Amino acid sequence: MDQIYIPKKRVDFTVGSYVAIRQLETTAEEEIKPFFYNIKHLEPIKTKIIKEIFKNLNEIIKCDNIIITGSFLEQGFRFNDIDIILVSEEKIDTKQIVSLLESKIGPKFHFILISNKALIKGLSTDPLYMLMLSKCVAKKRFIYRIKPQINYKLVDLHLLKSKLLIDNFDFLTGDEKYEMTRNFVAINQFISKKEVTKDKIDLAINNFFGNKTIHKLKNNLLLTKDFLKKYKKAYNNAQNRILKGIRDEPKQK
Amino acid sequence: MSQNRNKLIDLFIGNISNSAVHMILEKAIDEDNLRKHYDKEFSISLDIAKNYRKKINPKNTPFHGKEVKDIKNRIIKKVMAELNLRISKGYQNINLGLIGPTVNEILKKTKVV
Numbered sequence: 001m002d003q004i005y006i007p008k009k010r011v012d013f014t015v016g017s018y019v020a021i022r023q024l025e026t027t028a029e030e031e032i033k034p035f036f037y038n039i040k041h042l043e044p045i046k047t048k049i050i051k052e053i054f055k056n057l058n059e060i061i062k063c064d065n066i067i068i069t070g071s072f073l074e075q076g077f078r079f080n081d082i083d084i085i086l087v088s089e090e091k092i093d094t095k096q097i098v099s100l101l102e103s104k105i106g107p108k109f110h111f112i113l114i115s116n117k118a119l120i121k122g123l124s125t126d127p128l129y130m131l132m133l134s135k136c137v138a139k140k141r142f143i144y145r146i147k148p149q150i151n152y153k154l155v156d157l158h159l160l161k162s163k164l165l166i167d168n169f170d171f172l173t174g175d176e177k178y179e180m181t182r183n184f185v186a187i188n189q190f191i192s193k194k195e196v197t198k199d200k201i202d203l204a205i206n207n208f209f210g211n212k213t214i215h216k217l218k219n220n221l222l223l224t225k226d227f228l229k230k231y232k233k234a235y236n237n238a239q240n241r242i243l244k245g246i247r248d249e250p251k252q253k
Numbered sequence: 254m255s256q257n258r259n260k261l262i263d264l265f266i267g268n269i270s271n272s273a274v275h276m277i278l279e280k281a282i283d284e285d286n287l288r289k290h291y292d293k294e295f296s297i298s299l300d301i302a303k304n305y306r307k308k309i310n311p312k313n314t315p316f317h318g319k320e321v322k323d324i325k326n327r328i329i330k331k332v333m334a335e336l337n338l339r340i341s342k343g344y345q346n347i348n349l350g351l352i353g354p355t356v357n358e359i360l361k362k363t364k365v366v
Contacts, residue, residue, distance in 0.1 A: 243343075
Protein backbone atom coordinates (compact mmCIF):
# COMPACT_ATOMS: atom_id res chain seq x y z
CA MET A 1 0.00 0.00 0.00
CA ASP A 2 1.28 3.51 -0.86
CA GLN A 3 1.20 6.41 1.55
CA ILE A 4 0.54 10.12 1.13
CA TYR A 5 2.01 12.65 3.55
CA ILE A 6 0.28 15.92 4.42
CA PRO A 7 1.44 18.57 6.94
CA LYS A 8 0.48 17.90 10.56
CA LYS A 9 -0.48 21.55 11.06
CA ARG A 10 -3.09 22.24 8.37
CA VAL A 11 -6.22 24.31 7.90
CA ASP A 12 -8.37 21.64 6.29
CA PHE A 13 -8.57 17.80 6.15
CA THR A 14 -9.52 16.96 9.72
CA VAL A 15 -8.98 13.40 10.81
CA GLY A 16 -11.65 11.15 9.29
CA SER A 17 -12.48 13.46 6.35
CA TYR A 18 -13.06 11.83 2.99
CA VAL A 19 -10.78 13.22 0.27
CA ALA A 20 -10.23 12.62 -3.43
CA ILE A 21 -6.71 12.12 -4.69
CA ARG A 22 -5.96 13.52 -8.13
CA GLN A 23 -2.83 14.17 -10.12
CA LEU A 24 -2.20 17.92 -10.00
CA GLU A 25 -1.04 18.45 -13.60
CA THR A 26 -4.06 16.71 -15.07
CA THR A 27 -6.55 18.90 -13.18
CA ALA A 28 -7.46 21.49 -15.78
CA GLU A 29 -8.03 24.86 -14.15
CA GLU A 30 -11.51 26.15 -14.82
CA GLU A 31 -11.25 29.00 -17.29
CA ILE A 32 -12.82 32.22 -16.07
CA LYS A 33 -15.00 33.91 -18.68
CA PRO A 34 -16.42 37.13 -17.26
CA PHE A 35 -19.65 38.64 -18.57
CA PHE A 36 -19.32 42.24 -19.74
CA TYR A 37 -22.34 44.54 -19.55
CA ASN A 38 -22.29 47.77 -21.61
CA ILE A 39 -18.52 47.90 -21.75
CA LYS A 40 -17.26 49.00 -25.12
CA HIS A 41 -13.61 49.06 -24.25
CA LEU A 42 -11.53 47.76 -21.39
CA GLU A 43 -7.75 47.84 -21.14
CA PRO A 44 -6.29 44.29 -21.32
CA ILE A 45 -4.52 44.81 -17.99
CA LYS A 46 -7.88 45.48 -16.35
CA THR A 47 -9.37 42.29 -17.83
CA LYS A 48 -6.38 40.46 -16.39
CA ILE A 49 -6.95 42.05 -12.98
CA ILE A 50 -10.65 41.12 -13.10
CA LYS A 51 -9.83 37.49 -13.86
CA GLU A 52 -7.30 37.52 -11.04
CA ILE A 53 -9.93 38.90 -8.65
CA PHE A 54 -12.46 36.23 -9.65
CA LYS A 55 -9.85 33.51 -9.33
CA ASN A 56 -8.75 34.64 -5.87
CA LEU A 57 -12.29 35.11 -4.61
CA ASN A 58 -13.28 31.70 -5.96
CA GLU A 59 -10.59 30.15 -3.81
CA ILE A 60 -11.56 31.80 -0.55
CA ILE A 61 -15.33 32.33 -0.54
CA LYS A 62 -18.55 30.82 -1.81
CA CYS A 63 -21.01 33.30 -3.26
CA ASP A 64 -23.73 33.41 -5.92
CA ASN A 65 -22.09 36.06 -8.06
CA ILE A 66 -19.25 38.58 -8.11
CA ILE A 67 -19.85 41.87 -9.88
CA ILE A 68 -17.23 44.51 -10.55
CA THR A 69 -18.44 48.03 -11.13
CA GLY A 70 -17.54 51.71 -10.71
CA SER A 71 -14.74 53.93 -11.93
CA PHE A 72 -12.37 50.99 -12.47
CA LEU A 73 -14.34 50.19 -15.63
CA GLU A 74 -13.94 53.68 -17.05
CA GLN A 75 -11.30 54.32 -19.67
CA GLY A 76 -7.92 55.18 -18.17
CA PHE A 77 -6.53 54.74 -14.71
CA ARG A 78 -8.18 57.47 -12.66
CA PHE A 79 -9.95 55.08 -10.29
CA ASN A 80 -9.49 55.27 -6.50
CA ASP A 81 -10.50 51.72 -5.74
CA ILE A 82 -12.21 48.69 -7.27
CA ASP A 83 -15.86 48.31 -6.31
CA ILE A 84 -16.97 44.71 -5.94
CA ILE A 85 -20.48 43.49 -5.24
CA LEU A 86 -20.63 40.07 -3.63
CA VAL A 87 -24.01 38.47 -4.10
CA SER A 88 -24.53 35.99 -1.30
CA GLU A 89 -27.12 34.82 1.18
CA GLU A 90 -24.36 34.05 3.69
CA LYS A 91 -22.51 36.57 5.85
CA ILE A 92 -18.98 37.14 4.58
CA ASP A 93 -16.22 38.95 6.42
CA THR A 94 -15.19 41.42 3.73
CA LYS A 95 -12.42 43.03 5.84
CA GLN A 96 -10.31 39.89 5.63
CA ILE A 97 -10.94 39.57 1.91
CA VAL A 98 -9.96 43.20 1.32
CA SER A 99 -6.58 42.81 3.02
CA LEU A 100 -5.94 39.52 1.24
CA LEU A 101 -6.78 40.91 -2.20
CA GLU A 102 -4.88 44.12 -1.60
CA SER A 103 -1.75 42.20 -0.68
CA LYS A 104 -2.10 39.84 -3.65
CA ILE A 105 -3.33 42.14 -6.41
CA GLY A 106 -2.44 45.69 -5.40
CA PRO A 107 -5.20 48.28 -5.79
CA LYS A 108 -7.64 49.21 -3.01
CA PHE A 109 -10.97 47.38 -2.86
CA HIS A 110 -14.43 48.33 -1.68
CA PHE A 111 -16.91 45.52 -1.11
CA ILE A 112 -20.68 45.58 -1.00
CA LEU A 113 -22.27 42.42 0.32
CA ILE A 114 -25.82 41.91 -0.85
CA SER A 115 -28.39 39.13 -1.07
CA ASN A 116 -30.04 38.17 -4.36
CA LYS A 117 -33.36 39.53 -3.16
CA ALA A 118 -31.92 42.89 -2.16
CA LEU A 119 -30.08 43.14 -5.48
CA ILE A 120 -33.27 42.58 -7.46
CA LYS A 121 -35.14 45.05 -5.27
CA GLY A 122 -32.35 47.57 -5.68
CA LEU A 123 -32.41 47.18 -9.45
CA SER A 124 -36.12 47.89 -9.59
CA THR A 125 -36.42 50.71 -7.03
CA ASP A 126 -33.09 52.42 -6.84
CA PRO A 127 -31.66 54.59 -9.64
CA LEU A 128 -28.20 54.40 -8.09
CA TYR A 129 -28.22 50.62 -8.33
CA MET A 130 -29.37 50.89 -11.93
CA LEU A 131 -26.59 53.32 -12.66
CA MET A 132 -24.03 51.23 -10.84
CA LEU A 133 -25.00 48.01 -12.61
CA SER A 134 -25.63 49.50 -16.04
CA LYS A 135 -21.91 49.08 -16.63
CA CYS A 136 -20.30 46.11 -14.94
CA VAL A 137 -18.41 42.86 -15.26
CA ALA A 138 -19.93 39.79 -13.63
CA LYS A 139 -18.63 36.34 -12.92
CA LYS A 140 -22.00 34.85 -13.84
CA ARG A 141 -24.69 36.09 -16.19
CA PHE A 142 -27.46 38.02 -14.45
CA ILE A 143 -30.60 39.89 -15.44
CA TYR A 144 -30.13 43.59 -14.90
CA ARG A 145 -33.17 44.88 -16.75
CA ILE A 146 -35.96 44.72 -14.22
CA LYS A 147 -39.18 46.72 -14.40
CA PRO A 148 -38.66 49.96 -12.46
CA GLN A 149 -40.79 50.68 -9.41
CA ILE A 150 -40.51 54.15 -7.93
CA ASN A 151 -40.11 54.31 -4.15
CA TYR A 152 -40.32 58.07 -3.66
CA LYS A 153 -39.02 58.06 -0.08
CA LEU A 154 -35.90 56.27 -1.15
CA VAL A 155 -35.46 58.61 -4.11
CA ASP A 156 -35.85 61.59 -1.78
CA LEU A 157 -33.02 60.22 0.33
CA HIS A 158 -30.78 59.87 -2.70
CA LEU A 159 -31.57 63.36 -3.90
CA LEU A 160 -30.19 64.85 -0.66
CA LYS A 161 -26.71 63.85 -1.74
CA SER A 162 -26.94 66.09 -4.77
CA LYS A 163 -28.02 69.07 -2.67
CA LEU A 164 -24.47 69.36 -1.42
CA LEU A 165 -23.39 70.56 -4.84
CA ILE A 166 -25.38 73.77 -4.46
CA ASP A 167 -23.80 74.86 -1.16
CA ASN A 168 -20.32 73.48 -1.68
CA PHE A 169 -19.72 74.07 -5.38
CA ASP A 170 -16.57 76.16 -4.97
CA PHE A 171 -15.02 73.70 -2.54
CA LEU A 172 -15.60 70.39 -4.30
CA THR A 173 -13.23 68.51 -6.57
CA GLY A 174 -14.12 67.95 -10.23
CA ASP A 175 -14.90 64.28 -9.64
CA GLU A 176 -17.20 65.10 -6.71
CA LYS A 177 -19.07 67.67 -8.81
CA TYR A 178 -19.51 65.15 -11.61
CA GLU A 179 -20.71 62.43 -9.23
CA MET A 180 -23.32 64.69 -7.60
CA THR A 181 -24.56 65.93 -10.97
CA ARG A 182 -24.73 62.37 -12.29
CA ASN A 183 -26.63 61.26 -9.19
CA PHE A 184 -29.11 64.08 -9.66
CA VAL A 185 -29.66 63.45 -13.37
CA ALA A 186 -30.06 59.69 -12.74
CA ILE A 187 -32.81 60.43 -10.22
CA ASN A 188 -34.47 62.83 -12.64
CA GLN A 189 -34.42 60.25 -15.43
CA PHE A 190 -35.72 57.58 -13.08
CA ILE A 191 -38.74 59.57 -11.88
CA SER A 192 -39.44 60.48 -15.52
CA LYS A 193 -39.50 56.72 -16.19
CA LYS A 194 -36.56 56.97 -18.57
CA GLU A 195 -33.80 54.41 -18.83
CA VAL A 196 -30.96 54.83 -16.33
CA THR A 197 -27.64 53.78 -17.79
CA LYS A 198 -24.29 55.49 -17.47
CA ASP A 199 -24.13 56.48 -21.14
CA LYS A 200 -27.66 57.85 -21.18
CA ILE A 201 -27.05 59.88 -18.02
CA ASP A 202 -23.86 61.36 -19.46
CA LEU A 203 -25.73 62.25 -22.63
CA ALA A 204 -28.53 63.85 -20.60
CA ILE A 205 -26.02 65.93 -18.60
CA ASN A 206 -24.48 67.36 -21.75
CA ASN A 207 -27.86 67.92 -23.35
CA PHE A 208 -29.30 69.72 -20.34
CA PHE A 209 -26.35 71.73 -19.04
CA GLY A 210 -24.58 72.29 -22.34
CA ASN A 211 -21.98 70.70 -24.54
CA LYS A 212 -18.84 69.33 -22.84
CA THR A 213 -20.30 69.84 -19.35
CA ILE A 214 -18.94 66.49 -18.18
CA HIS A 215 -15.43 67.35 -19.30
CA LYS A 216 -15.68 70.75 -17.61
CA LEU A 217 -17.14 69.30 -14.43
CA LYS A 218 -14.50 66.62 -14.08
CA ASN A 219 -11.70 69.07 -14.70
CA ASN A 220 -13.22 71.77 -12.50
CA LEU A 221 -13.46 74.24 -15.36
CA LEU A 222 -17.14 75.08 -15.05
CA LEU A 223 -18.32 78.61 -14.38
CA THR A 224 -20.48 78.57 -11.28
CA LYS A 225 -23.22 81.05 -12.08
CA ASP A 226 -24.88 79.63 -15.20
CA PHE A 227 -24.51 76.01 -14.19
CA LEU A 228 -25.82 76.48 -10.65
CA LYS A 229 -28.78 78.54 -11.82
CA LYS A 230 -29.93 75.68 -14.06
CA TYR A 231 -29.05 73.06 -11.47
CA LYS A 232 -30.98 74.75 -8.62
CA LYS A 233 -34.07 75.16 -10.77
CA ALA A 234 -33.99 71.55 -11.91
CA TYR A 235 -33.25 70.36 -8.36
CA ASN A 236 -36.26 72.19 -6.92
CA ASN A 237 -38.50 70.83 -9.68
CA ALA A 238 -37.31 67.29 -9.02
CA GLN A 239 -37.76 67.69 -5.26
CA ASN A 240 -41.33 68.94 -5.74
CA ARG A 241 -42.14 65.99 -7.99
CA ILE A 242 -40.70 63.56 -5.46
CA LEU A 243 -42.58 65.11 -2.52
CA LYS A 244 -45.76 64.99 -4.56
CA GLY A 245 -44.98 61.34 -5.26
CA ILE A 246 -44.56 60.66 -1.51
CA ARG A 247 -47.89 62.34 -0.80
CA ASP A 248 -49.68 60.32 -3.48
CA GLU A 249 -47.87 57.05 -2.74
CA PRO A 250 -50.34 55.58 -0.22
CA LYS A 251 -53.18 56.30 -2.65
CA GLN A 252 -51.46 54.30 -5.37
CA LYS A 253 -51.07 51.19 -3.17
CA MET B 254 -9.32 85.28 8.64
CA SER B 255 -12.41 85.49 10.88
CA GLN B 256 -14.57 85.93 7.77
CA ASN B 257 -13.02 82.77 6.37
CA ARG B 258 -13.74 80.94 9.64
CA ASN B 259 -17.36 82.07 9.54
CA LYS B 260 -17.70 80.85 5.94
CA LEU B 261 -16.24 77.47 6.89
CA ILE B 262 -18.63 77.22 9.85
CA ASP B 263 -21.56 77.99 7.50
CA LEU B 264 -20.47 75.21 5.15
CA PHE B 265 -19.89 72.86 8.06
CA ILE B 266 -23.40 73.54 9.38
CA GLY B 267 -24.93 72.95 5.93
CA ASN B 268 -23.28 69.56 5.58
CA ILE B 269 -23.96 68.43 9.13
CA SER B 270 -27.62 69.37 8.67
CA ASN B 271 -27.81 67.39 5.45
CA SER B 272 -26.27 64.41 7.15
CA ALA B 273 -28.72 64.64 10.08
CA VAL B 274 -31.71 64.90 7.71
CA HIS B 275 -30.38 61.86 5.90
CA MET B 276 -30.13 59.83 9.11
CA ILE B 277 -33.63 60.77 10.28
CA LEU B 278 -35.28 60.12 6.90
CA GLU B 279 -33.54 56.78 6.66
CA LYS B 280 -35.39 55.76 9.81
CA ALA B 281 -38.70 56.96 8.32
CA ILE B 282 -38.51 54.48 5.45
CA ASP B 283 -40.65 51.51 6.39
CA GLU B 284 -39.06 48.77 4.40
CA ASP B 285 -35.58 47.28 4.68
CA ASN B 286 -33.15 49.99 4.03
CA LEU B 287 -31.34 49.27 0.82
CA ARG B 288 -28.86 52.03 1.45
CA LYS B 289 -26.95 50.12 4.08
CA HIS B 290 -25.49 48.08 1.25
CA TYR B 291 -23.45 50.93 -0.06
CA ASP B 292 -22.41 52.98 2.90
CA LYS B 293 -19.60 54.64 0.97
CA GLU B 294 -22.09 56.90 -0.76
CA PHE B 295 -24.07 57.33 2.37
CA SER B 296 -21.72 59.27 4.59
CA ILE B 297 -20.57 61.71 1.95
CA SER B 298 -22.05 64.84 3.58
CA LEU B 299 -20.55 63.87 6.91
CA ASP B 300 -17.16 63.36 5.27
CA ILE B 301 -17.32 66.77 3.64
CA ALA B 302 -18.32 68.29 7.00
CA LYS B 303 -15.35 66.58 8.65
CA ASN B 304 -13.06 68.12 6.04
CA TYR B 305 -14.36 71.59 6.86
CA ARG B 306 -14.04 70.87 10.57
CA LYS B 307 -10.34 70.13 10.12
CA LYS B 308 -9.87 73.69 8.89
CA ILE B 309 -11.77 75.36 11.75
CA ASN B 310 -9.95 76.34 14.94
CA PRO B 311 -9.87 74.91 17.56
CA LYS B 312 -9.17 71.85 15.40
CA ASN B 313 -8.75 69.14 18.01
CA THR B 314 -10.69 70.39 20.99
CA PRO B 315 -14.39 71.24 21.39
CA PHE B 316 -15.71 74.74 20.68
CA HIS B 317 -16.60 77.23 23.41
CA GLY B 318 -19.98 76.79 25.08
CA LYS B 319 -21.62 79.82 23.48
CA GLU B 320 -20.45 78.92 19.99
CA VAL B 321 -21.55 75.29 20.45
CA LYS B 322 -25.01 76.49 21.43
CA ASP B 323 -25.17 78.77 18.39
CA ILE B 324 -23.98 76.09 15.93
CA LYS B 325 -26.33 73.50 17.42
CA ASN B 326 -29.30 75.86 17.19
CA ARG B 327 -28.54 76.70 13.58
CA ILE B 328 -28.25 73.01 12.65
CA ILE B 329 -31.49 72.12 14.46
CA LYS B 330 -33.26 74.98 12.68
CA LYS B 331 -32.05 73.79 9.27
CA VAL B 332 -32.92 70.15 9.94
CA MET B 333 -36.32 71.13 11.30
CA ALA B 334 -37.04 73.20 8.16
CA GLU B 335 -36.10 70.34 5.82
CA LEU B 336 -38.19 67.81 7.75
CA ASN B 337 -41.14 70.16 8.17
CA LEU B 338 -41.14 70.80 4.42
CA ARG B 339 -41.62 67.08 3.93
CA ILE B 340 -44.24 66.74 6.67
CA SER B 341 -46.22 69.63 5.15
CA LYS B 342 -46.26 67.76 1.83
CA GLY B 343 -47.67 64.63 3.43
CA TYR B 344 -44.53 62.66 4.28
CA GLN B 345 -45.36 60.33 7.18
CA ASN B 346 -43.33 58.53 9.87
CA ILE B 347 -40.83 61.36 10.40
CA ASN B 348 -39.81 61.40 14.06
CA LEU B 349 -38.91 64.99 14.96
CA GLY B 350 -37.84 63.74 18.39
CA LEU B 351 -34.74 62.29 16.73
CA ILE B 352 -33.38 65.70 15.75
CA GLY B 353 -31.74 66.56 19.10
CA PRO B 354 -30.01 63.20 19.70
CA THR B 355 -28.94 62.90 16.05
CA VAL B 356 -27.40 66.38 15.98
CA ASN B 357 -25.64 65.74 19.31
CA GLU B 358 -24.24 62.48 17.99
CA ILE B 359 -22.83 64.13 14.87
CA LEU B 360 -21.41 67.09 16.79
CA LYS B 361 -19.57 64.65 19.06
CA LYS B 362 -18.23 62.78 16.04
CA THR B 363 -16.89 66.02 14.60
CA LYS B 364 -15.40 67.23 17.92
CA VAL B 365 -17.60 70.29 18.20
CA VAL B 366 -18.84 69.25 21.66
